[in-house]
Amino acid sequence: MQRATLFLHLTVAVSIAAAARFELTCYLAPIDAAGLDRLFWAVSTPGNPEYLRFRKNVSTIAALAGGTAESVAAASAWLRAHGGKNITVAPMRHLVTAGFDESALLDDAAKWSPRGLPRSSRPSGTAIVARRDFNRPTLGASRPQMRAAAPGGYSVANQKQAYGIPIDLAASNKETLQMVWGPGTFGYSPSELASFAKRECPGMNLDKISFDTLNHGTPGGDNFGEGSLDISMIASFGMNISTLVSNTNTSMSTEEGDGFGLAFLDFLTELASRKTVPHVLSLSLGSLSAYSCELLCTKAVETGEVTLSECQAYLQTQRQVCMFQSTAQAAAINAALMAVGLRGTSVFGSSGDGGSHWSFGPFHGEGKMPRILNQIGCEYQFPVFPTSSPYIVSVGGTDWKNGDPKKPKMWSGSGGGFSWQFAQPAHQQATVERYLTTTADLPASSSFNASGRAYPDISAVAVEGTSQSSPTFAGLFSMIVDMRLNAGLAPLGFLGPRIWSVAQAFPGEAFEDVTEGNSKTSCPAGFPATKGWDPTTGWGRPIWAGMVKHFASDSHSIGYV
Numbered sequence: 001m002q003r004a005t006l007f008l009h010l011t012v013a014v015s016i017a018a019a020a021r022f023e024l025t026c027y028l029a030p031i032d033a034a035g036l037d038r039l040f041w042a043v044s045t046p047g048n049p050e051y052l053r054f055r056k057n058v059s060t061i062a063a064l065a066g067g068t069a070e071s072v073a074a075a076s077a078w079l080r081a082h083g084g085k086n087i088t089v090a091p092m093r094h095l096v097t098a099g100f101d102e103s104a105l106l107d108d109a110a111k112w113s114p115r116g117l118p119r120s121s122r123p124s125g126t127a128i129v130a131r132r133d134f135n136r137p138t139l140g141a142s143r144p145q146m147r148a149a150a151p152g153g154y155s156v157a158n159q160k161q162a163y164g165i166p167i168d169l170a171a172s173n174k175e176t177l178q179m180v181w182g183p184g185t186f187g188y189s190p191s192e193l194a195s196f197a198k199r200e201c202p203g204m205n206l207d208k209i210s211f212d213t214l215n216h217g218t219p220g221g222d223n224f225g226e227g228s229l230d231i232s233m234i235a236s237f238g239m240n241i242s243t244l245v246s247n248t249n250t251s252m253s254t255e256e257g258d259g260f261g262l263a264f265l266d267f268l269t270e271l272a273s274r275k276t277v278p279h280v281l282s283l284s285l286g287s288l289s290a291y292s293c294e295l296l297c298t299k300a301v302e303t304g305e306v307t308l309s310e311c312q313a314y315l316q317t318q319r320q321v322c323m324f325q326s327t328a329q330a331a332a333i334n335a336a337l338m339a340v341g342l343r344g345t346s347v348f349g350s351s352g353d354g355g356s357h358w359s360f361g362p363f364h365g366e367g368k369m370p371r372i373l374n375q376i377g378c379e380y381q382f383p384v385f386p387t388s389s390p391y392i393v394s395v396g397g398t399d400w401k402n403g404d405p406k407k408p409k410m411w412s413g414s415g416g417g418f419s420w421q422f423a424q425p426a427h428q429q430a431t432v433e434r435y436l437t438t439t440a441d442l443p444a445s446s447s448f449n450a451s452g453r454a455y456p457d458i459s460a461v462a463v464e465g466t467s468q469s470s471p472t473f474a475g476l477f478s479m480i481v482d483m484r485l486n487a488g489l490a491p492l493g494f495l496g497p498r499i500w501s502v503a504q505a506f507p508g509e510a511f512e513d514v515t516e517g518n519s520k521t522s523c524p525a526g527f528p529a530t531k532g533w534d535p536t537t538g539w540g541r542p543i544w545a546g547m548v549k550h551f552a553s554d555s556h557s558i559g560y561v
Helices: 033-042 060-063 070-081 156-163 190-200 222-237 260-270 290-302 308-315 327-342 368-379 424-439 466-486 496-505 544-551
Strands: 006-012 020-029 085-090 095-099 126-133 175-179 210-213 242-246 280-283 346-351 394-399 408-410 417-423 450-454 459-460
Touching: 020 070, 033 060, 033 190, 033 327, 033 496, 060 260, 060 327, 095 222, 095 308, 156 394, 156 459, 175 222, 190 222, 210 327, 222 242, 222 466, 260 327, 280 466, 290 308, 290 327, 290 417, 308 368, 327 346, 327 417, 346 466, 368 544, 394 466, 424 450, 424 496, 459 466, 466 544, 496 544
Parallel strands: 006 126, 175 242, 175 280, 210 242, 280 346, 346 394, 394 459
Antiparallel strands: 006 020, 020 095, 085 095, 394 408, 417 450
8 A cells, every 4th residue: 555645736716806815725635546447447448347437436535535634634734734724535535725915925935946845944755845926927829739720522412421420420329428528718709609509510419518617718828729620529529418518717827827737636636526527538738747857958958058847937928738746746646647547537648740750830039049949949859748648548639631531641730759757558568669779760769668658549630729629539438338338238438458458459440540640740759650650649549330339339338436
């Protein structure tokens, strides 16, 4: 049993009327991190006796993912000693929160770096201390995202035809539930969605699309465009399925700085504790992983031209490039993803829009910083997060060669590669080794972690970025779940092992191989597409008949325990 530690972050809840109010929240490490991981993979792996036996009772998961009684008490005492009031413990016992009426701690908090409180100042047993500041100023114009408007040839109808999906295929089980999430300005316009539905998907049931939060986004915001794309795609391919739009944070810092990581962690920990969780969740937002950003700055400092603080400060001026505070925060997000998966949710994430080197593309501007970072960016493969998490199904991007739906190729910016931080799951190892030992023109072995989680897993049309492909595939699996529920079967939960098992045993049946493309984008070297799985388009694009055959039926009717 792993010793529990505290994962603490400072949430400075600032309003115009009361700028001094803030919260402190202690995130507690899992009671049994190893046991949580073992149970997650058992529930997610076909052939295991625990397969698809999801945990409906939050307290069952809390026994692994929550903190110990001692860590809850220690966190509460620490908060109380520093003036905290109204201390609350989350249902899963994984976090403890307190409110602060006065500004007693703000003087100390002002000394914290964005990377956290110095170790010597942390409460005993604390893994990390981080800060969220809701009144962080905006940082200027948005970073170009390498996206183009989808031409008419890429209509929803034409995409469905390319995948062999009946145009009017609609769900029928009222319990089927899918979700998209984003912070800040994330949202959509009901009137614009209605126009999209009339033009692209007349069968879309607009009455089944709704927010589950009070925050409905801000028209014109960068994340508002993300939300609009997410909803239009997941509702088009998961037609007539109840769709939740969730925006759990309105801070601009979640769009322009590393506040996104905390907003995402908050969302996942809250979602895992809900009475009802979605069967499918699609995530389109992300950035270079914390490990990637640390590596990028480490190599920049080695040039002797910049300091670590200069590099970190510069990266925080780059929109949606480094949105996670640390590798410890990424590990906490993974624990939350496991808890969500054990509840029965299938999580999908966009693989990124910058190939295997960038979030979106090279750094722009004059001066030494973009020059140095662009050189390093091409020397190494830099994975993005959260799609490189082992607990997410990563969805890459495809395009059509010469506009022909019958000739798929990799979309020019589709992200892919290998995680620096997270180990390669067992279900990937044989196939990945085959790719690495039989494929020519690979990047230098020192530029990536060959034993890391490999991504993407699958892919779909992404002419508007992989923010298009993830909700597309999520919607398709929502339709599969709908069929399963109608047959009295369990939902699918985390799909990684089953997707790889099906693709390996029945090549070309559920996923169409895509063999043209390279993740190098603007750099000299990247990962080439090839026959079978590759870190550009994964196992390929959907074949609907094969997906129904291999995912819509089995003998697992237990569902929840």
